[in-house]
Amino acid sequence: MFIRSFILATALLAAGCASGPSAYGPKGTEKLGYESSKIQNDRFRVSYTAKTEDEAIDYALLRAAQLTVDNGDTWFEVINSGGTVRPRGKIGVKPSVGMNPNAILRGRLPRPNIGVNMGDVADAMKGPQATSTLEIVTGKGAKPAKPSAYDAQEVLLNIKPAVFK
Secondary structure, three states: OHHHHHHHHHHHHHHHHHOOOOOEOEOOOOOOEEEEEEEEOOEEEEEEEEOOHHHHHHHHHHHHHHHHHHOOOOEEEEEEEEEEEEOOOOEEEEEEEEEOOHHHHOOOOOOEEEEEEEEOHHHHHOOOEEEEEEEEEEEOOOOOOOOOEEEHHHHHHHOOOOOEO
């Protein structure tokens, strides 16, 4: 009965921790957030790790827009993109029973070892992660007439993060 109550409480806690949007900001201790690097004067690589794939894509675009404005440019074009989705550890109960056969060789009675493996509870409580990676080129003037080109100011106005870190 205690084990069932513990499992239920752990599952509810995990569901509570995994819900809600990711906070926007640089990558922190939870391994959520953005990383960016300058490749050339007008070329950057941006990645954002969030709790959902859609959030990772939106926040990567938001970071790309911020870098564009910080670089003194007005638009950016995504020239390469990719992403990964990684589930976290699973919570599962696996009872185990074992005996040490060496005890018999030493003239002792073997004692059973009984244990319960709960899986990686701490990792599972964090929920899944998705990462979106963009390589962008920035520029000034009129935005190119391509679906992969974005007006930086429009992106900044339209993609609103839930919470700034």
